[in-house]
Amino acid sequence: MQDNEPQELKSFERVRQILWDLQKDITKALDAVKRIEEEEKRKYYQTIPGVEGEFDGEFLVDSSGKKHDVPNNYSAKSRLVHGDQLKRIEDNEGVVYKQIHKVDRDKIKGVLNKKEGQWYVLTDKGTFKISDTAAEFNHAEVNDEAVAIIPRDNHNVPFAALDRVFKPAGSPATAPIKIEKVEVKLSKPKSEKKPEPKKAAAPAPKPAEKRPINKEFVADISLADDDLR
Known part of the structure; x- marks a missing residue:
C-alpha cells in the first residue's frame, strides 16, 4: 500500500486480508473434518460383517483369491487406486462396497489414448489402464x-485412477469461436397485380320476328298464263 492513500482505502485492504486469512482457516478446518x-x-465399516479384499483396478480380490465385481461408477467416482482395501457388504x-483403507497416492500427468475400445494414460512413469466409465464421464478424447x-x-501397477482431463491448447474445445459477419439482403416483396375485371359480354341480338302469312290473301292471287312463261 502507498503511504499517501486515504485511510478509508487502507481499511478496506486490511478487511480484505482478514477475510482471506479466515477463508484459508475455514478451508483447513473443513479438510480436517x-x-x-x-x-x-x-x-x-470394519465392524460390519462382509468380505474384505484388495482392489486390483477392476475387482475386489479377497484372501482366497476370489474376484468380486466392483461397480464401475463407484470405482470411478471414488477414484479407487490399486491396493485400496474394500469391503463387500450385503x-x-x-x-x-465400502473403502476401509486408502494407500498413499501420487498424481501423475499424461496423455490419453484408446486401443481396442479401452482407455489408457501414457505418462513418463509408464502406460496405465484407466476406467472407461471415468473417461466417458469426463468426455475424454484421444x-x-x-x-x-x-x-x-x-x-508398476497396470491400472491408474483418472482424476482430471484437460483439453490441449488449440483444440476445438478450447479454441475461441469465431463468428463471421453475414450480411443479409432483404428483397422487396413483389407487388401482386390485381386482375382486371372482365368486361361483360354484349347481349346477343334478338332474332327478327317472322310475321305470319295471311293464307287467305295468298289464295286470292291468281297467276296469268303469261306469268308462268
Whole structure:
C-alpha cells in the first residue's frame, strides 16, 4: 500500500486480508473434518460383517483369491487406486462396497489414448489402464491431457485412477469461436397485380320476328298464263 492513500482505502485492504486469512482457516478446518469423518466411517465399516479384499483396478480380490465385481461408477467416482482395501457388504437393499483403507497416492500427468475400445494414460512413469466409465464421464478424447492417480509405493501397477482431463491448447474445445459477419439482403416483396375485371359480354341480338302469312290473301292471287312463261 502507498503511504499517501486515504485511510478509508487502507481499511478496506486490511478487511480484505482478514477475510482471506479466515477463508484459508475455514478451508483447513473443513479438510480436517472431512478426514476425521472418513476415518470414523472406515472404522465403522470394519465392524460390519462382509468380505474384505484388495482392489486390483477392476475387482475386489479377497484372501482366497476370489474376484468380486466392483461397480464401475463407484470405482470411478471414488477414484479407487490399486491396493485400496474394500469391503463387500450385503444388506436388505443389496450389495454395497465400502473403502476401509486408502494407500498413499501420487498424481501423475499424461496423455490419453484408446486401443481396442479401452482407455489408457501414457505418462513418463509408464502406460496405465484407466476406467472407461471415468473417461466417458469426463468426455475424454484421444490426445487429451490428464492427471491420474497411482499408489506411491508401487508405480508398476497396470491400472491408474483418472482424476482430471484437460483439453490441449488449440483444440476445438478450447479454441475461441469465431463468428463471421453475414450480411443479409432483404428483397422487396413483389407487388401482386390485381386482375382486371372482365368486361361483360354484349347481349346477343334478338332474332327478327317472322310475321305470319295471311293464307287467305295468298289464295286470292291468281297467276296469268303469261306469268308462268
